[in-house]
Amino acid sequence: MADRSRHCAGFTLLELLVATAMTAVLAGSLYATLHVAFKARRSAMEIVAPARKAELAVELLRQDLTSAVVPKGLLAGEFVGEDATSGTGLDSDTVELYAVADGGQEVDGTGDIRWVQIGCDADEDTGGMVLFRKVERNLLSTRVEDPDPETICGGVRSFNLRYFDGLEWTDGWESVAEDATLPRAIEVTLELLKDDDADVSEDGGYWVSRVFQIPCSSVQAGIQIEAEL
Numbered sequence: 001m002a003d004r005s006r007h008c009a010g011f012t013l014l015e016l017l018v019a020t021a022m023t024a025v026l027a028g029s030l031y032a033t034l035h036v037a038f039k040a041r042r043s044a045m046e047i048v049a050p051a052r053k054a055e056l057a058v059e060l061l062r063q064d065l066t067s068a069v070v071p072k073g074l075l076a077g078e079f080v081g082e083d084a085t086s087g088t089g090l091d092s093d094t095v096e097l098y099a100v101a102d103g104g105q106e107v108d109g110t111g112d113i114r115w116v117q118i119g120c121d122a123d124e125d126t127g128g129m130v131l132f133r134k135v136e137r138n139l140l141s142t143r144v145e146d147p148d149p150e151t152i153c154g155g156v157r158s159f160n161l162r163y164f165d166g167l168e169w170t171d172g173w174e175s176v177a178e179d180a181t182l183p184r185a186i187e188v189t190l191e192l193l194k195d196d197d198a199d200v201s202e203d204g205g206y207w208v209s210r211v212f213q214i215p216c217s218s219v220q221a222g223i224q225i226e227a228e229l
Helices: 013-065
Strands: 080-082 094-100 113-122 129-136 150-164 185-192 207-213
Touching: 013 094, 013 113, 013 129, 013 150, 013 185, 013 207, 113 150
Parallel strands: none
Antiparallel strands: 080 094, 094 113, 113 129, 129 150, 150 185, 185 207
């Protein structure tokens, strides 16, 4: 009878070495590709981060400014926009207003109207400013307290507000002098530092400027409000 012993086939050592080398080359190529991709993503995020920060900050301001109420009534007070400068001589404006409160929040003592203050404070860490927001939600409280500031945006170089009275733009606004009216529109300009270590005296980095119409304004286009003497 013929010898029909089964011979088991296998890989030679040379084939295993070639396969291992090919796997190492593919892994190295994949690593290099992913490294370049993640580096590009990180660079892109660093580039758009200032723009995103400024856009989000201005969007938060839009929610307050466009919900401003007419400065008349029991809970609604004055609308005051002050033109100011920082210690470095750059714009550092402030505005105080009464605005419609956010809906859907069940908080004890919270009414439909809230007092809002928006402005800038010096930031010793960066040499620039911090854009802040203060909110008093319980206007019926007999206790007068200064609300804690909420940081909207850091690394601010300048913050400027302008008000449209129906005919021209002004740097400030006082509802008492404007016959208890709100401006027709508000222009918000926010400029950031180039980076955290930038000198405030140098040119700024990303800046954004937006104009928001005030729905509750009674000022008509082309009509300038004159204070009664």
